[in-house]
Amino acid sequence: MRGILQDEPVNGVLPPTFPSLTEIALALAVLVAGWFLSKLAVRLAGRTVARRIERPSVTRTVLRGLKVAILSVSLVVAAATLGLSGGQILLQVTVISAVIAVVLAPLVGSLINGFFVLSDQPYEIGDMIEVTDEGHRGFVEDITIRYTKIFTLQNTFIVISNSEIQERDVINYSAEDERTRISVEFEITYESDLEGARRHAERAARSVDNVISGGPDIRIGSARYAAAPVCTISEYADDGIVLELFFWINHPYKQSITRSAVLTAIRERFLDTDVEFAYPHRHHVFDETSGIGQVAVDGPERPPEEENR
Known part of the structure; x- marks a missing residue:
């Protein structure tokens, strides 16, 4: 039985032998090449995608997706270089995805709301918006599937998750006409x-x-x-x-x-016309129902004994 365990992968997930230094170096080289290839692809496809998709936020999302796809392919190739088969990689991805789904459920909700923000088009990069309940006013700097970044008129950045901004009232001052x-x-x-x-x-x-x-x-x-x-x-x-x-x-x-x-x-x-700004006025009217008022006249004060006489 001990010999069988040495010849077969553990639970069908790990390879029977540890990868050699050459395989590890080759896998790292594949990952590095994938990283540079993703940046090159984004640079080459950026203008073409921007011309076909007029919305900057959607353009950035597509380019990010292209970069993630290239990196994912590089990761699969690197895993295959280390001796992992397709079924093993799929099993590991499934386990990791299940853990991520449980732990990062709020993030998943934010991603879903991000797709709604991109599809509903309530605002675009460069628009001036105001979050009414918070009083934040500024320009949209970036829109991702996770958050919206606002550059305020006070020269500060505000990052609001898409799940929160979907529930708030947002005024767009420059959606179609800046006037x-x-x-x-x-x-x-x-x-x-x-x-x-x-x-x-x-x-x-x-x-x-x-x-x-x-x-x-x-x-x-x-x-x-x-x-x-x-x-x-x-x-x-x-x-x-x-x-x-x-x-x-x-x-x-x-x-x-x-x-x-x-x-x-x-x-x-x-100032040069017959117009005056109004301000509060108070008029006091005294009549027979107003009672009796004591009026003091300027002069030397008398002692209380003389006032009682």
Whole structure:
């Protein structure tokens, strides 16, 4: 029985003899050659794949898959060089896959969500997006089948797994058209010139860089919006009239700067007009139901004994 165990592989998995140094060196050479071959294949096929597949995220995924396929073939060839047969390799891959499926179940879920992100196309590399619940805003730097990398406007990187980003609300500011419509609110007094305030607010917005001053209407779905700034009455509040100014900007990543510039321009224009910003006022009215109030008159204070007389 001892002689039989020496002649046969253990459980049909391991070879009967340990690989020689020559076989080990040859296997390592195959792996190294496969590594360089995978990089060369990605470099040669990169432009062709990019021309046929217009989406950068899908292009990167295809090239990564090509690299993994070449490395897998190299690994199989190296295993065969060491004396492992196809059935033995398949058995080992099956055992390892079962272990990975149990241990890395969350990662598998993220990979599945990654395929949904690539197929649904909610955003693309280079798009400016915002994760609303976290307040993160920036540009998509990379999309893989495991995660999405965002380069924020604060010059930081955020990596979010695809399983998490699929469950969040994401705003894409540059999916098809980078032009973005934003608005600012301000309040003027009831005594101000209402029509003049609206007119000067629109002119102030048109004078700011990055604001679209006019042109053809901008279409969103079946609706059309005026490209030029438009100031409307929002509500009649307690302290004044609330106006809301809508305007379009060319680049979504300049929202804060443009909004501040528009508000500054509005204030400068109102300084030379019959328009005032409203602020809270309080009027105190006294009548016969208000009670009696004590009024102090300037003069020398009297001692309490004299006040009681």
